[in-house]
Amino acid sequence: MATETVSSAPPAGLRESKKQETRQLISDHATRLFIAQGFEQTTIAEIAAAARVAKKTVTNYFPRKEDLALDHQDAFIGSLARTVTDRQAGESALAALRRAFTDAAKAAEPVAGFSGPDFAGMIADSPTLSARLRDLHDLREAALADALAEATGAARDDITPRTAAALLGAVHRTLFQRIQELTLAGQDNPRISATVTAAADSAFGMLEPSLADYATA
CATH class of the missing domain: 1.10.10.60 (Homeodomain-like)
Structure with missing residues (x-):
């Protein structure tokens, strides 16, 4: 048996x-x-x-050691690229990213920069973490450039996706920093959300003349 x-x-x-x-x-x-x-x-x-x-x-x-503090960095790096990849039919990359940021700001999502005063203070007080955060923004922009190149079928040496990613990444980087600044100034999330949502309308609007129809699904 x-x-x-x-x-x-x-x-x-x-x-x-x-x-x-x-x-x-x-x-x-x-x-x-x-x-x-x-x-x-x-x-x-x-x-x-x-x-x-x-x-x-x-x-x-x-x-x-930085990974211990920034343990959701993979989600952060891929966030903009995923938004472009998952954009709706007829939606441009700019429109998708603008919509996604507005939703994230209203929900006070950490990936948009809503980390709370203690965490924001920890980052601001650490040269190492501040430098790593800049690296993560760069990596996120590079991932976005790859997604835009794939979405548009651009050639490997085409500078257009990288330029578009740089412009879109700069808006997200600026808005992220603004959220951190307002958090450290003692504002609560609802007030910060209202402020950056209005700022996002202005910032993304500046890109409309050049990117309104770029990478439309």
């Missing part, structure tokens, strides 16, 4: 769920310490101790 082999390893779905829980636990403790002590002053050893994991576990999940 054949005997069954019983595996002690948890199912793949359970293992992945456990990994996500551990990752979130480490991130939460890191953010708490960064806000309380400052990013530059907080060590990986302190984060590991707070999360009750080994230092190697922290660095396995977050190879760079």
Whole structure:
């Protein structure tokens, strides 16, 4: 009679769920310490101790210290490109991005810059995080350029998608910074949302003459 082999390893779905829980636990403790002590002053050893994991576990999940503070960076980098890829029929890239930003501002979404005063202060007080945030804006713009090139069938050496991405990325970068400034000034999200929604109308409107029909689905 054949005997069954019983595996002690948890199912793949359970293992992945456990990994996500551990990752979130480490991130939460890191953010708490960064806000309380400052990013530059907080060590990986302190984060590991707070999360009750080994230092190697922290660095396995977050190879760079900045990743612990900016742990949604992948979603941020791909946000504008996804908006263009998922634009509605008959909608230009500009119209899609304008609509998406307005929706994000009304919902006070973190990816648009609504991070709260503690988090915004942590970024502003850290040269390392401020520099990394600039890098993320650059990476987001590059991803947008790729999406625009694909949407328009542009040749590899065509500068048009990169130029359009630079213009659209600059508007998003400016609005993101404005949200951070108003947050640090003590304004609440509803007031900030109203302010930047009006500012977005003006900023995106400046691009209408050149990009109104660009990359229309």
